[in-house]
Amino acid sequence: MNRRTFLLGTASGALAIGCAFGRTGGRVWRHHQRTGELQPNAWIRILADGRVIFTLDRVEMGQGTMTSHAAMVCEELEVDPTTITILPAEASRAYDNPDRQIRVQITGGSTSTKASWQPLREAGAVAREMLRRAAAETWAVPLGECVAIAGTIQHAKTSRMLRYGELVKAAARQDTPRVRLKDPAQWTLIGKSLGRLDIRPKVDGSGIYGVDVQLPGLLTAVIVRPPVRGGTVAKLDASAARARRGVVDVVQIPEGVAVIAEGYWEARTGAELLQVTWDEGHGGTLDTDALFAAFEKLASARGQRTAHDAGDAYEALGKGTRVEATYRAPYLAHATMEPQNATCWIRRGRCEVWAPTQTPGIARFRVAEAIGFDLDDVAIHTTLIGGGFGRRGLVDYAVEAARLAQRVKRPIKVMWSREDDQEHDWYRPMAVSKFVGSVEFGTGNESRPLQPGPGRITGWLHRLVAQSIVTHEAGDFLGARVPNATPRALRRLVSAGPPRMTARGTLLDPTSIEGAADLPYAIPNLRVEYTPAETGIPVGFWRSVGHSFNAFFTECFFDELAHAAGKDPYELRRELLASHPRHRAVLELAATRAGWDTPLAAGVGRGIAVHASFHSFCAQVAEVSVTGNRVRVHRVVVAIDCGRVVNPGLVAAQVESAVIYGLSAALKQQITHRKGRVQETNFHTYRSLRMHETPVIETHLVTSTEDPTGVGEPGVPPIAPALCNAIFAATGKRIRTLPIEAALASPGAAS
Amino acid sequence: MVKLIVNGKSVTVVAEAETPLLWVLRDKLGLTGTKFGCGIAQCGACTVHVDGEARRSCVMPVGELAGRAITTIEGLATPPEMERAGERWRAGTALHAVQEAWLAENVPQCGYCQAGQIMTTVALLAANPAPTDDDIDSALSANLCRCGTYPRIRRAVHRAAKAIRP
Ligand code: FES
Ligand code: FES
Numbered sequence: 001m002n003r004r005t006f007l008l009g010t011a012s013g014a015l016a017i018g019c020a021f022g023r024t025g026g027r028v029w030r031h032h033q034r035t036g037e038l039q040p041n042a043w044i045r046i047l048a049d050g051r052v053i054f055t056l057d058r059v060e061m062g063q064g065t066m067t068s069h070a071a072m073v074c075e076e077l078e079v080d081p082t083t084i085t086i087l088p089a090e091a092s093r094a095y096d097n098p099d100r101q102i103r104v105q106i107t108g109g110s111t112s113t114k115a116s117w118q119p120l121r122e123a124g125a126v127a128r129e130m131l132r133r134a135a136a137e138t139w140a141v142p143l144g145e146c147v148a149i150a151g152t153i154q155h156a157k158t159s160r161m162l163r164y165g166e167l168v169k170a171a172a173r174q175d176t177p178r179v180r181l182k183d184p185a186q187w188t189l190i191g192k193s194l195g196r197l198d199i200r201p202k203v204d205g206s207g208i209y210g211v212d213v214q215l216p217g218l219l220t221a222v223i224v225r226p227p228v229r230g231g232t233v234a235k236l237d238a239s240a241a242r243a244r245r246g247v248v249d250v251v252q253i254p255e256g257v258a259v260i261a262e263g264y265w266e267a268r269t270g271a272e273l274l275q276v277t278w279d280e281g282h283g284g285t286l287d288t289d290a291l292f293a294a295f296e297k298l299a300s301a302r303g304q305r306t307a308h309d310a311g312d313a314y315e316a317l318g319k320g321t322r323v324e325a326t327y328r329a330p331y332l333a334h335a336t337m338e339p340q341n342a343t344c345w346i347r348r349g350r351c352e353v354w355a356p357t358q359t360p361g362i363a364r365f366r367v368a369e370a371i372g373f374d375l376d377d378v379a380i381h382t383t384l385i386g387g388g389f390g391r392r393g394l395v396d397y398a399v400e401a402a403r404l405a406q407r408v409k410r411p412i413k414v415m416w417s418r419e420d421d422q423e424h425d426w427y428r429p430m431a432v433s434k435f436v437g438s439v440e441f442g443t444g445n446e447s448r449p450l451q452p453g454p455g456r457i458t459g460w461l462h463r464l465v466a467q468s469i470v471t472h473e474a475g476d477f478l479g480a481r482v483p484n485a486t487p488r489a490l491r492r493l494v495s496a497g498p499p500r501m502t503a504r505g506t507l508l509d510p511t512s513i514e515g516a517a518d519l520p521y522a523i524p525n526l527r528v529e530y531t532p533a534e535t536g537i538p539v540g541f542w543r544s545v546g547h548s549f550n551a552f553f554t555e556c557f558f559d560e561l562a563h564a565a566g567k568d569p570y571e572l573r574r575e576l577l578a579s580h581p582r583h584r585a586v587l588e589l590a591a592t593r594a595g596w597d598t599p600l601a602a603g604v605g606r607g608i609a610v611h612a613s614f615h616s617f618c619a620q621v622a623e624v625s626v627t628g629n630r631v632r633v634h635r636v637v638v639a640i641d642c643g644r645v646v647n648p649g650l651v652a653a654q655v656e657s658a659v660i661y662g663l664s665a666a667l668k669q670q671i672t673h674r675k676g677r678v679q680e681t682n683f684h685t686y687r688s689l690r691m692h693e694t695p696v697i698e699t700h701l702v703t704s705t706e707d708p709t710g711v712g713e714p715g716v717p718p719i720a721p722a723l724c725n726a727i728f729a730a731t732g733k734r735i736r737t738l739p740i741e742a743a744l745a746s747p748g749a750a751s
Numbered sequence: 752m753v754k755l756i757v758n759g760k761s762v763t764v765v766a767e768a769e770t771p772l773l774w775v776l777r778d779k780l781g782l783t784g785t786k787f788g789c790g791i792a793q794c795g796a797c798t799v800h801v802d803g804e805a806r807r808s809c810v811m812p813v814g815e816l817a818g819r820a821i822t823t824i825e826g827l828a829t830p831p832e833m834e835r836a837g838e839r840w841r842a843g844t845a846l847h848a849v850q851e852a853w854l855a856e857n858v859p860q861c862g863y864c865q866a867g868q869i870m871t872t873v874a875l876l877a878a879n880p881a882p883t884d885d886d887i888d889s890a891l892s893a894n895l896c897r898c899g900t901y902p903r904i905r906r907a908v909h910r911a912a913k914a915i916r917p
Contacts, residue, residue: 062860062898195857202862203850205784205824209863212783220778245767263778264787265770337788337796337863337897386786386863387897418789649857653903657860660899683793683895692888694901 032172042094043123050165052084057095058112061388063712064650066198071189076124078148091360091380104480105361110614110710125179134170193649209384210356213343215411222267225256228283228676237275244270253403288672295432298465303529307517311525316459320440323564328737329549330670332428338386339421340397343413344405351378356385358392365480367402390541423678426540431466433553439565455565459525468509468532470502515550521576544716547613551717555609559725586619589639594621605730609721614710616642622722629744633695641702643709652699658715664688666720758826768814773797775813784824795894798867805874824866852911860898868894
């Protein structure tokens with residue numbers, strides 16, 4: 001991003017810099033006169049007592065933004081990050097995610113470091129320069145002799161020193177200077193494994209998550225939701241529930257029937273006393289087996305859209321050895337450790353929401369919409385967040401809390417049970433892929449020299465059928481993206497357009513085809529077709545989004561073709577990635593560190609996969625053994641290239657987290673529907689990896705001078721295919737349907 | 752009305768006997784460090800100590816706990832049952848050695864499961880001051896972490912064990 005858009009981008013907010021590298025228009029000075037602080041931009045405040053307050057606008061949900069982002073600011077500001085105060089940003093357009101495709105105040109898409117890299121360092125540098133200028137003026141010495149060191153400006157010649165706090169007033173008079181960022185050789189924080197700044201309250205029990213918010217007279221609501229999608233209340237008898245001690249009210253809202261009580265237990269047990277007859281509509285007919293059959297049928301025909309087309313795949317597939325396979329990926333729940341919840345208090349025409357949300361921006365828009373408030377009358381406070389993984393980019397919980405707060409006129413917390421969370425998620429879409437590949441042996445065509453080795457892949461046809469996330473979620477984004485002053489009706493119109501287009505297939509949903517349409521391998525005839533399939537089951541962003549299934553599909557099928565060609569799957573990948581050096585570098589690094597050519601114990605197999613997502617590159621080698629239906633993952637070796645590494649410790653933690661999250665899904669997880677009802681309702685049936693099942697995970701970082709890119713998600717996509725390819729190496733069985741444990745247990749599913 | 756001993760203090764709460772301890776702690780006593788994850792004894796987020804043993808508070812009716820010593824994450828630094836057991840304390844710090852180890856190893860990500868992980872670990876180390884990796888597996892497999900902090904939890908358990916051992 002260039003300087004100009006940075007400034008324009010922040011200029012929309014109340015806390016903005018105001019004007020480009022010149023006079024501040026008096027804003028910084030006026031703010032100083034009001035508060036005694038120096039606030040050169042939306043992120044930094046320096047108090048007269050020297051305290052530095054950093055407003056963190058990318059939420060901390062465990063991925064480490066509090067630490068990495070503080071390091072970026074403090075590196076340029078020249079202060080010790082362990083001494084500053086870090087506050088989560090309220091909803092404000094000043095904090096829209098500067099990523100060009102987002103422009104909404106949301107944390108997601110593995111954009112946090114990438115998008116903040118330039119603006120936050122500039123913000124720190126601007127403050128530092130204003131302080132240096134203030135010191136130079138105060139001492140009447142050349143600016144070049146004033147050096148910022150650890151929260152002070154120093155003048156070596158005269159051994160003088162002023163603390164930042166002492167310079168606040170003089171600095172607030174300065175214009176916003178043009179800044180030069182530090183040379184990487186001078187970095188003392190970036191690139192180092194600074195310890196996490198967010199964890200003390202997470203180990204002593206004092207951290208306040210959404211579920212922990214307490215307010216005077218707070219009520220708790222649980223919502224009894226329809227057992228199937230789109231179900232509505234046909235008959236309600238709430239008399240027993242109302243009679244339960246501690247129950248305050250029973251209220252019907254569009255989402256279901258809310259039982260409001262003094263505490264969670266009273267509300268939950270009160271809810272069990274409700275007598276609801278549901279009108280199930282069509283929702284009661286949804287069945288997973290039937291949905292897969294319907295998806296497979298769609299995948300048997302030519303795709304509705306062509307996502308990629310090179311050479312002539314259909315012609316190539318008529319020659320050589322034909323390899324066909326069908327792959328299936330199920331719906332997945334996010335299963336954040338903290339169930340969904342939000343607290344709301346409406347008084348004197350103001351609505352305040354406390355929520356563990358990835359998107360204060362969308363929360364504000366949707367809450368305002370739901371209760372008919374102006375955006376400016378809605379405040380969103382982000383609490384600590386018990387896991388996001390994409391789930392908290394939706395704000396249904398906040399909307400429910402606001403609707404109820406409007407009814408009961410008291411502060412109220414909506415608490416979802418684990419069952420609510422499992423049964424009413426916005427799931428990772430289910431998807432089916434039919435592949436046809438062709439492998440040619442022999443002499444081939446003299447004008448096109450053969451690749452080394454016995455066979456070569458000449459054709460690749462991928463027919464992908466998946467449900468569109470954009471259809472379900474884009475409305476929220478677009479509605480929150482238009483300027484705050486946009487009239488409500490127009491805002492609604494804007495938010496409805498693209499979802500309709502993706503549903504009809506007139507617009508290609510990029511999140512469905514990502515990681516499939518941009519297959520990096522040099523295959524001469526390569527065609528990817530896509531057909532959107534709507535089931536009515538809500539879908540959403542799940543850690544790594546479309547990559548989560550497309551890496552599984554493509555990297556497993558590539559492995560099948562490598563075997564059909566009689567090639568080593570690693571060597572063939574290397575060969576066909578010749579023009580993709582960053583893919584190839586992580587592939588080689590992972591293979592080398594894993595000892596790809598070294599012998600393994602009897603019964604152990606090794607599999608490899610490489611996949612690029614969120615502008616980063618990741619390769620993984622998994623070592624597994626299989627006894628009966630049980631898969632034991634012994635070791636996972638990961639190589640990742642995410643550009644410059646701001647904090648190696650945090651990157652390693654995110655990689656381990658991604659591998660474990662991805663392994664849980666690949667081995668154990670699926671959301672299935674029978675008669676419209678979700679079958680996996682809690683952790684006993686929606687199982688996750690536990691301590692004793694966790695492999696040794698080794699993470700290797702590629703040294704790079706490219707700007708930083710995604711970290712939270714890119715570790716997820718390669719694990720499922722690396723694992724399935726390893727299972728093939730160990731057993732000769734191809735897993736084409738996830739999750740693996742279920743596939744191994746059902747005879748026909750693996751071959 | 753139930754009389755409880757929570758973090759060394761006697762408290763009387765008005766609650767129906769079958770109310771799970773978790774909701775008494777959270778909603779009635781304002782001790783929100785103990786978390787709700789599943790409500791069916793599957794995740795360990797709600798782990799507390801009852802007479803020094805790690806128990807899941809989401810399925811413990813409070814009526815059965817009269818007079819028993821309950822320790823939550825908030826009271827970990829000075830639990831009386833640990834003193835009775837002659838456990839050594841790191842004088843002058845407000846954190847238990849296990850919590851210190853968690854900080855040193857940068858264990859938490861979202862942190863939501865960590866109170867439970869720490870409570871399970873403290874109970875493990877009280878019973879087994881030098882656990883092997885297998886011992887750690889069997890004790891801590893009761894606690895889910897959706898952020899996947901297991902590798903660092905393991906390191907922190909070993910670190911804490913070393914710090915506590917005489
Ligand atoms: S909340 Fe008690 S074990 Fe999950
Ligand atoms: S740290 Fe997030 S669930 Fe364990």
